[in-house]
Amino acid sequence: MSVQNIGIDLGTEKITAFVEGRGIVFSEDNAIAYDNLNNETYAIGNKAGEMAEKTPEALTVKKPIIGGVISDFSVMTEILSYYIGKLCDKRIFRPNVIVSAPSCITNLERKTVVEATCAAGAGKVSVIDEPIVSALGAGLSIDHPHGTMVIDLGAGTTDIAVITMGTVAYAASIRTAGDTMDEAISQYIKKEKNINIGLVTAKKIKHTVGCAYKRSEEIEMEATGKNYVTGMPEIFNISSTEVYEALKDQINLIFDAIVDVMEQAPAELYSDICHEGILLTGGIAKLPGLDKELSARLGIRVKRAVDPEHCAAKGAGYILKNMKEMEDHGYSFRMKESIAGI
Ligand SMILES: Nc1ncnc2c1ncn2[C@@H]1O[C@H](COP(=O)(O)OP(=O)(O)O)[C@@H](O)[C@H]1O
Ligand SMILES: [Mg+2]
Incomplete structure (x- = not known):
């Protein structure tokens, strides 16, 4: 058989x-x-x-x-x-x-x-x-001799790892990831619009108009929540710029964690990462502009894996x-x- x-x-x-x-x-x-x-x-x-x-x-x-x-x-x-x-x-x-x-x-x-x-x-x-x-799934070869940074951005954690010769040489994990982004969007709407939305709606907003940078051409969508004052359902518009504002701190925390790992990495691995670049995997890698934003801030090539969540x-x-x-x-x-x- x-x-x-x-x-x-x-x-x-x-x-x-x-x-x-x-x-x-x-x-x-x-x-x-x-x-x-x-x-x-x-x-x-x-x-x-x-x-x-x-x-x-x-x-x-x-x-x-x-x-x-x-x-x-x-x-x-x-x-x-x-x-x-x-x-x-x-x-x-x-x-x-x-x-x-x-x-x-x-x-x-x-x-x-x-x-x-x-x-x-x-x-x-x-x-x-x-x-x-994830690195192997993204096409990295197991006997690749140079240190490569792989960042898996999932729902619960962002895992930052430096991989060399098929083993993890260095790793860090933070709780800032998809779920905390949904919470940040929900908090932002509560503060700015006085509207209570569930985390499912927050996730939908992240998927539809979520952005890691300020889009020059704003996009927006309609969503429904519950007004805090009246307790009544309310339909509202939310734009990519607003979601960018809501997610800004989250992106900063991810950036800081990457810098921390880079700083702790031995000199050889550090130069490998600068040369080899960074690979993003996991569902949050699909957040528009995250690769470009991180690349611009770090001065290192950042590549989003094909079909990152798989x-x-x-x-x-x-x-x-x-x-x-x-x-x-x-x-x-x-x-x-x-x-x-x-
Ligand atoms: N197109 C998208 N834009 C932004 N976030 C996305 C997109 N697709 C999936 N996500 C987010 O990616 C996360 C799930 O990623 P995944 O790698 O499947 O997680 P896990 O491995 O933790 O199960 C969720 O927070 C989900 O909302
Ligand atoms: Mg995962």
């Missing part, structure tokens, strides 16, 4: 799966909803994510990763088991599974992810740090194809029988 191997990206917002020979097969909300009446699982994935926005009393919605950190391990295990179990159907026999996980995950958590993945039907499993996986899943796919090469770089792939000593 042929083995179709699986790559999983465990993100704060999305869980994305890559199947060898098929590419990305799904990208769903990394969430689960429980029925409060009997504590049973009600929904997993997008359906659970949608419930979170509506917060019905009958359900409790949990997200296993908050701010890039696994906040509820049993929930994470249940979601992983569900999806891997679904992918390991009769046509797929004990596949190899690569899991791209937040780089701050502890060894114990790593072991539990491996165990959960094996329990769900996997053969060989490896949990690999997201910056490496780099980690694609990178997991790359690793599946090149396990031998990865092993030569010190990565190990564990069988269920050999995980005890992780």
Whole structure:
């Protein structure tokens, strides 16, 4: 029976799966909803994510990763088991599974992810740090000899890593990312317009008129919120300039964190980064002008990866194809029988 191997990206917002020979097969909300009446699982994935926005009393919605950190391990295990179990159907026999996980995950958590993945039907499993996986997914070669800075801008964290020869030489993670940007937009509208908007609306605004620089030709959109004074629904316009104002501090925090990492990097790596440039991955890399704005401020070439939010899943796919090469770089792939000593 042929083995179709699986790559999983465990993100704060999305869980994305890559199947060898098929590419990305799904990208769903990394969430689960429980029925409060009997504590049973009600929904997993997008359906659970949608419930979170509506917060019905009958359900409790949990997200296993908050701010890039696994906040509820049993929930994470249940979601992983569900999806891997679904992918390991009769046509797929004990596949190899690569899991791209937040780089701050502890060894114990790593072991539990491996165990959960094996329990769900996997053969060989490896949990690999997201910056490496994303870099490979963006096309960086594993034996690239020069230091490259990869910045993954997701929903919960911005992870800044300097990668050389397939390992993370230097890394930092900050909580300023997609979710805090949504909060900043919501706060701005509250302060400037006296209107209360939900985080779903804030995200929609970020996606539609969000900008990391002041656009010369302003664009705007219509949104709906609730007036703080009257308590009534209110339709309002919001422009790209206003969203730029709302996000300015967030961009500054990201810029400062990059400068911090650059300053701490040894001289050799520093000059490598200046020469090689910076690669942006993750959904927030799609914020218009972020690459250009960072490049102008840093004086270094900054490139947005193609299809940035899928780099980690694609990178997991790359690793599946090149396990031998990865092993030569010190990565190990564990069988269920050999995980005890992780
Ligand atoms: N076109 C876009 N413009 C701005 N932000 C975007 C866009 N597309 C996705 N995002 C944001 O990217 C973040 C999700 O990125 P992703 O890399 O999928 O996160 P994670 O790995 O944490 O699950 C969210 O905050 C989402 O709102
Ligand atoms: Mg991610």
